[in-house]
Amino acid sequence: MASDDGRWEIRPNGEPVGQNGLRPEGRAETREAGREENREGTLYGIGVGPGDPSLITLKAVQLLGQVDHVFTASTSETEDSLAGNIAAPHVREGVEVIKLVFPMTVDGKRLEEAWLKNAKAVVEVLDEGRSAAFLTLGDCLTYSTYAYLLRYLFDLKPSAKVVSVPGITSYQLAAAKLNRPLVLGRENLTIFGGALDANFERLCQASDNLVIMKPYRDMAEVTKKLKDLGLAGKTALCANLALAGETIIDGLDQPHEEPSGYFSLLLVNKREEG
Numbered sequence: 001m002a003s004d005d006g007r008w009e010i011r012p013n014g015e016p017v018g019q020n021g022l023r024p025e026g027r028a029e030t031r032e033a034g035r036e037e038n039r040e041g042t043l044y045g046i047g048v049g050p051g052d053p054s055l056i057t058l059k060a061v062q063l064l065g066q067v068d069h070v071f072t073a074s075t076s077e078t079e080d081s082l083a084g085n086i087a088a089p090h091v092r093e094g095v096e097v098i099k100l101v102f103p104m105t106v107d108g109k110r111l112e113e114a115w116l117k118n119a120k121a122v123v124e125v126l127d128e129g130r131s132a133a134f135l136t137l138g139d140c141l142t143y144s145t146y147a148y149l150l151r152y153l154f155d156l157k158p159s160a161k162v163v164s165v166p167g168i169t170s171y172q173l174a175a176a177k178l179n180r181p182l183v184l185g186r187e188n189l190t191i192f193g194g195a196l197d198a199n200f201e202r203l204c205q206a207s208d209n210l211v212i213m214k215p216y217r218d219m220a221e222v223t224k225k226l227k228d229l230g231l232a233g234k235t236a237l238c239a240n241l242a243l244a245g246e247t248i249i250d251g252l253d254q255p256h257e258e259p260s261g262y263f264s265l266l267l268v269n270k271r272e273e274g
């Protein structure tokens with residue numbers, strides 16, 4: 001069945017979908033989450049923002065108050081979940097935030113088993129007609145566990161209903177803290193994981209602006225390389241943004257002590273005015 005103006009149609013499963021494949025604006029929100037009687041449940045991938053609890057989106061808050069289950073990624077049963085803590089005040093009463101353990105290991109078989117087990121836990125919920133949220137820090141589709149979970153989920157259940165809800169990324173917060181545009185006019189911006197591989201130098205030279213995520217593995221070598229490329233003065237190192245121990249070093253050409261934790265990223269802006 002199509003709407004009068006032909007802008008959207010009702011699919012046989014009762015789902016309203018616009019011509020562009022999206023739900024028509026303003027219709028789906030009240031029925032998106034929560035128990036879905038006699039229907040397949042929906043998984044909501046929710047980015048809860050970069051760490052500051054006030055940087056969660058209204059949509060995320062709304063959905064967290066409706067879903068039947070909330071999952072979050074953790075490297076162990078006992079590890080505190082930052083995303084879980086940010087989400088907790090918004091979660092419907094009686095709904096527990098369940099940690100899915102994704103072990104930090106290079107053992108492919110162990111990883112594969114964990115991914116599969118976690119995807120199965122989500123599928124089980126959806127098959128019961130219940131809705132679930134899977135939380136990630138920052139944005140849910142930017143270097144996120146959720147993206148891998150989706151892969152396994154769709155393998156197990158190609159028809160799974162999934163809605164991804166974007167969140168504010170860590171590098172957006174970094175730019176905001178510096179009051180510095182990420183990208184302007186005809187400039188380009190490259191975002192990459194900071195491994196010092198063959199691409200590192202090429203990307204640094206080719207881009208006007210860089211976001212180097214996850215440089216923690218070889219921070220000293222990465223910052224040395226940026227110095228060698230003449231970019232130290234144009235680089236801001238941002239660590240633990242909105243978290244305890246927040247540190248921003250604006251200009252790596254200044255004497256400084258380098259923080260080396262997991263929650264660190266580098267912003268490079270080559271433009272003259274900074």
Ligand SMILES: C[S@@+](CC[C@H](N)C(=O)[O-])C[C@H]1O[C@@H](n2cnc3c(N)ncnc32)[C@H](O)[C@@H]1O
Pocket residue numbers: 050051136137138139140141142143144145168169170171212213214215216238239240241242243262263264265
């Ligand atoms: C697995 S990625 C997750 C990225 C996240 N989904 C996002 O949208 O920002 C983890 C990396 O994001 C960056 N990051 C995340 N939160 C951060 C924070 N609060 N402060 C600084 N860097 C952060 C760091 O580079 C960290 O190694």
